[in-house]
Amino acid sequence: MLPPPPGWGPPPPQPSPEDDIATGVFRAHWMIVPLRVLAVTLVFVALVGPILVMFGFLWVLFVALAVVFGAFAYALPSWWFGTFGLRRDHLVVHGGLFLRSSREIPLSRLQAVDVVQPLLMQVFKMAELRIELAGGDGSAIRLRCLPRRLAERMRVAVLAHAAGLPGRSPEASEWPFYRLPFPLLLGALTFRVPVLVSFILLLMLLTAFVVFLEPGVLGAAVPLALGLLRYYWGPLVRYTDFYASLSSDGLRLRYGMFQRRMQTVPPGRVQAVRIVEPLLWRGLGVARVEATVAGYAGARQGDSADLLPVAPRNKAFTLVNEVFPGSEAAMVPLVTNREWSASAAGVDERLFVSVRGLFCRVTEIVPVERMQTLRLSAGPIARLRGRATVDVDTPPGPVSARAADREAGEGRRFLDALVEYGRRARVPSAGTERWATRATLHADPARREAATGENTAQEATPSVDTPEE
Numbered sequence: 001m002l003p004p005p006p007g008w009g010p011p012p013p014q015p016s017p018e019d020d021i022a023t024g025v026f027r028a029h030w031m032i033v034p035l036r037v038l039a040v041t042l043v044f045v046a047l048v049g050p051i052l053v054m055f056g057f058l059w060v061l062f063v064a065l066a067v068v069f070g071a072f073a074y075a076l077p078s079w080w081f082g083t084f085g086l087r088r089d090h091l092v093v094h095g096g097l098f099l100r101s102s103r104e105i106p107l108s109r110l111q112a113v114d115v116v117q118p119l120l121m122q123v124f125k126m127a128e129l130r131i132e133l134a135g136g137d138g139s140a141i142r143l144r145c146l147p148r149r150l151a152e153r154m155r156v157a158v159l160a161h162a163a164g165l166p167g168r169s170p171e172a173s174e175w176p177f178y179r180l181p182f183p184l185l186l187g188a189l190t191f192r193v194p195v196l197v198s199f200i201l202l203l204m205l206l207t208a209f210v211v212f213l214e215p216g217v218l219g220a221a222v223p224l225a226l227g228l229l230r231y232y233w234g235p236l237v238r239y240t241d242f243y244a245s246l247s248s249d250g251l252r253l254r255y256g257m258f259q260r261r262m263q264t265v266p267p268g269r270v271q272a273v274r275i276v277e278p279l280l281w282r283g284l285g286v287a288r289v290e291a292t293v294a295g296y297a298g299a300r301q302g303d304s305a306d307l308l309p310v311a312p313r314n315k316a317f318t319l320v321n322e323v324f325p326g327s328e329a330a331m332v333p334l335v336t337n338r339e340w341s342a343s344a345a346g347v348d349e350r351l352f353v354s355v356r357g358l359f360c361r362v363t364e365i366v367p368v369e370r371m372q373t374l375r376l377s378a379g380p381i382a383r384l385r386g387r388a389t390v391d392v393d394t395p396p397g398p399v400s401a402r403a404a405d406r407e408a409g410e411g412r413r414f415l416d417a418l419v420e421y422g423r424r425a426r427v428p429s430a431g432t433e434r435w436a437t438r439a440t441l442h443a444d445p446a447r448r449e450a451a452t453g454e455n456t457a458q459e460a461t462p463s464v465d466t467p468e469e
Helices: 032-047 049-055 057-081 119-123 148-162 182-190 193-212 215-238 279-284 299-303 313-323 380-385 408-425 445-452
Strands: 083-087 090-095 101-106 110-117 126-133 141-147 174-179 243-247 250-255 260-265 270-277 286-293 306-312 344-347 351-356 361-367 373-377 387-393 401-407
Touching (some): 032 057, 032 141, 119 126, 126 148, 148 260, 174 313, 182 193, 182 279, 182 306, 193 215, 193 279, 250 313, 306 313, 344 401, 351 401, 361 401, 373 408
Antiparallel strands (some): 110 126, 110 260, 126 141, 174 243, 270 286, 270 361, 286 306, 344 351, 351 361, 387 401
C-alpha cells in the first residue's frame, strides 16, 4: 500500500489560545479560592469566636457559616476576573472585583524574575512569580498561587521578551557554576565571631541557671537564643541546596529548604558587588558575594543581595568577572592609604575597587559605566589635614564604595580618572534592556554608529557630573 502524499490527512492539533504562553489569558490556580476562604474563616474564629461563645455555640456556627459563604462569594469572582497575559512585549495584569484595575507593564523595564515556592505551595505544586521592575518598591509584580509549570513557562517568556526575542523562544541553556556543599555552609555559619560569642554566652547562662537555679538568667538567654535562630538557623535553612549557574539570560540561583526559590538576574542588572571576608573565614579561604541589583527595593534588596552566600575566594572573583564581562577585578592596581594600611582603592578602564576593614575585610567593586554620582568631600578637620574622600554612588543596596581619607591631590586624581573612564565606558545604545539583540553593539563600531545615529569617532560630553570641592 502506497504511503499517503505529504499534507494528506487531518491537520495536526493546534494549541488553543489559552495554552499559548505568548497570547493566552491565564489565572491563578483554583486552589487559591478555598485557601482564601479558609484563611478568612480561621481569622474570624480566632478573633471574634471567643466573643460569640458567650451567646452559645450555635451563634458561632451560624456566623462562621455566613463568613464562609461571604468569603466564597467574594473569592470566586475575584479569582475569575484576576487574569494576566503577554501582549507583544508588555505584561497585562487585570484584577479587582468592585474596583477594577488594569496594569500594562513594558518588559524592557524588567530587572529580575524570581519563582518562589513556600512549603505549602510545594505540597499543592504551586509557585509565585515575582517580576521586579525599574521604578521602586511599588512597581514589582507578584503573581501568586500559579501552577508551577505555568510559572516556569511565564518566566521563560518574560525573559525572552525582555531580551528582545519572541515570547515562544525556548529556555536558554545554562552552564553549572557553583554548588554550595552543606558542610561548608554549616562550618562557615558557625565560624563567625558573633555566632561563636553568642553561643558561648548562651551556654554560660544555661550553666548558671542549672547550677544556681536562678531563673533571672533566662531573661538574658532568650534574646541570645532568638539571635542565634535569626543569624544561624535562618541562613542555614535559606541557603541549603544552593546552586548557581550561568546562561545567556543572566545569573540563575536556586536555593532554599522550606521555601524553594529560583532567582534570575538578567545581564547588566547588577550595579555593584562586594566581597565580604570575616576574620575567621579568611583562614578557611572563603568569602560571601553580595550585590546591588537594580529593581530590588526595601526588604527585597536585602533578601536578594547574596549572589554567593559562601564560596572559595577565587570562585567569588570569578563570579564578579562573569557578572561584569571583560573585567578582571583581581588585577585592578590598588593604592594603599598611607595613614590607614587596611584601606586601599584602585581604578582601571572598567572597574573601581575599594578595600577596607581590618577584622572584616570588604572589597567593593563598581563598574565605571554604572556609577551614578561622584563626590569629592572634605570636612573641616580633613581640610586641615589635607585629606579628602571620594564617594562612588550607586543605587540603594549593600555596596557603598569609596576611597576614604586620601591625600587631597590623590583624591582629585581618583576623581578625574573615574570621570574619564566613565565617559569612555558609557554607550547610549547599549543599555541593559533587550540584551540579546544588543550584544554585538560593543564589538562592532559600524553597527553601533548605525544604531545610535552618531559618529563614534567623535568624543561626547562627559556623562558623569564632576562635583566641585
